[in-house]
Amino acid sequence: MTRRVGRANAHTAKQAGMPRIGPLAALHIWLQRHAQVSLESLGRIFSKPVSSLLTISVLGIALALPAGLYLFLVNAQSISEGLDGEARISLFIKENIEETKAHSLAETLNQRNDIAQATLITREQALAEFQQYSGYAEALEALGDNPLPHVIVIRPDASAMQPDAIETLLRSLRADPQVELAQLDLQWVQRLHGMILIARRGALVISALLGLAVLLTVGNTIRLEVQNRREEIIIAKLVGATDGFIRRPFLYSGLWYGLLGSVVSLLLLWLAIGLLAGPVSDLSRLYQSEFTLLRLSLHDTAILLATGAFLGWTGAWVAVAQQLRGMEPR
Amino acid sequence: MIHFQQVCKRFENGHEALSDLSFRLESGEMAFLTGHSGAGKSTLLRLIALIERCSRGMVSVAGHNLNRVSRRQIPYVRRQVGFIFQDHRLLADRTVFDNVALPLVIAGLGHREIGRRVRAALDKVGLLDKERRCPVMLSGGEQQRVGIARAVVNRPPVVVADEPTGNLDPELSREIMDLFERFNQVGVTLLIASHDLELISRRGHRVLCLDRGRLVRDTPPQTRDRQ
8 A cells, every 4th residue: 555655656756746755754644644534534423423423323233233142142152161061961770779789880880981970979968969959958858758869970971972972871871770760961051052053143144234234324324425525526536636545534434433333332232231240140149150241352342343443444435436436527 | 748639529419529639739838729618628628637538539648648548547647737627616615725735635745745835836826825714705716716726736737727717807817817827937838728819819829719629720829919
């Protein structure tokens, strides 16, 4: 870009009596010019606050929705990933089996290659735990007899985590005559995974559509601005302005709109997270979870700002390119 | 500096605005272009400004064969020709200074150089004290002088004017013509379209007369008889 400006300067210098300038001076002038144009464009946005604010709010909402979805998915994923490593098989032992037998069964299972760990929870332990957490302590006491069986909790080996291997493991466990029931806790995790995958696809589609909305909103705003400044554009062309020169202020306008839109979307997200954080931490406390709502990281914030700026710039580019074609001096 | 060789301009509706037009304006020459309205004066100037392209023949300006100038190169050729319009074509919402500075900003000059040159140009047209005004606050003659300052601010070798005195009274017209002559004295090539025959004849410059798109008379410069 700089090189091109330098060349343009050399071109005019040779032919129209312009002073020859070094590449460093040309770069300085180029930067100066861009700073000036970008500030002018920003000034133009602020000079009509009402309509600009409306446009920027629309952009902010359109950007906040996909960013919010993303945040939701990141949170959902962090929950499901926390559970992933804990894929468990619960082995309910038949009621007539002694505790020592259950112990030795756990020992045997611990020897297997496809099992990382097998832990026995005796019916007494289970009852104690149940009384502590469920709030049914009184009801259980009224029951008198302990209704709970021995349970062996099995953590499959990492190599056995594939659906096929797990299925094989389950079948062999169920075949044991001491076992009443082998239940895989993974199923609902897998379902959650599936749901998140669908939600992620959906979010991608929605994000693309809303991105397009941002593009069109900025494009339309810039299109109107180009039309309003038609006379100015034609005069600039008559005195030798290149398309690049004419595009520049509009591209900066688009950039600013996108950037300001993403700032608004950040504010909206911040507000939404603020409203959700309390209830979410209450809920997670009910699940004995340390889960806290993930917020947008600095990296995500930078990406959101850059995306907004890029979409605004692109929208402006499309609008100006399409408008300028029909704007030749007459 | 300006060279027309058997130039034809036929519009899409079949109207032939210029037919077989040939003339040459040397570097440093000053000439008037006359003819009643519809004779093709504006079309001729529009060919020089690359607003139109000729249908046949060849137009060359400041060493560029305009037939070979691509769309992308048009701006760079236009920077070497200063245009003055009858309706001034100034930016109404910009100051006089910003209007005159436009060609320099486009050419990519630095702040300080722009300030220096704009003031020099405004000084030449006698508007140095009005640089902060907007064009609407100026009289017609002053607006035209702003347009002239803008046309010469980047020191183009060629200046072309379309009816620059069309809306001005004789006194102001005379001032504008004096201004053009001063530019001519420092080597600028000028082509001025005007139907003010009285004003033209008094100046004694070369006169190209168009009639229905043809060059019907090419009067060489006369010895001046200024009152």
